[in-house]
Amino acid sequence: MPSRTINWSTPRARDIARELVRSSGDRWTHVRSVGRAADDLAAQGLDIPEDVISAAWLHDIGYATRLADTGFHPIDGARWLAAKGAPMGIVALVAYHSGARFEAEERDLTDELTVFPQPDEEMLDLLTMLDMLDTLSTRPSRDRTSTSWPAQSGPPHACTGPALELLPPSPWTARDLGRYD
Ligand SMILES: [Fe+2]
16 A cells, blocks of 8 residues: 555655755756746746646656656656655656657557556646756857757756757747657
8 A cells, every 4th residue: 555644735746856866966956957947836826726736846856866667757657656645646747747658659658657647738748847947058069050959068957858958948848859868
């Protein structure tokens, strides 16, 4: 039976993310930026669901070494959250965030991904937007028209998709965004 002892409020999600990801340097910097962006939007009065804010903090916990299972962080994070009894809305957002369904296909992990329910598409798009905006703002300097990352630096968020400049301004659908971690 999943644990019922965890309080899944946003502050708790922040604490869990810090505990799991803090030691991973750039990853924690990114997670903190995405989480804070969600917090800020809510503080400014945007009607942003709490599940999205919590998922913003938790979306990359699957990178934590101790959570490694399939090696695909959306699934590994979602599995851990589900095992801990997290609300399924948060679990689903973490599982499918930022185009995970497309990369799951490439990794032959669709069956492992689709055990999780599909999240609300608008909430998923909002989470993906927050994730991608931080990726855009923190990437290393490079030829902004290039479709590849400098070999010596690599992407800040393990982006495997095409040039981020090609992203449409709206709507921020996962399919339009392509493949991202
Ligand atoms: Fe991320």
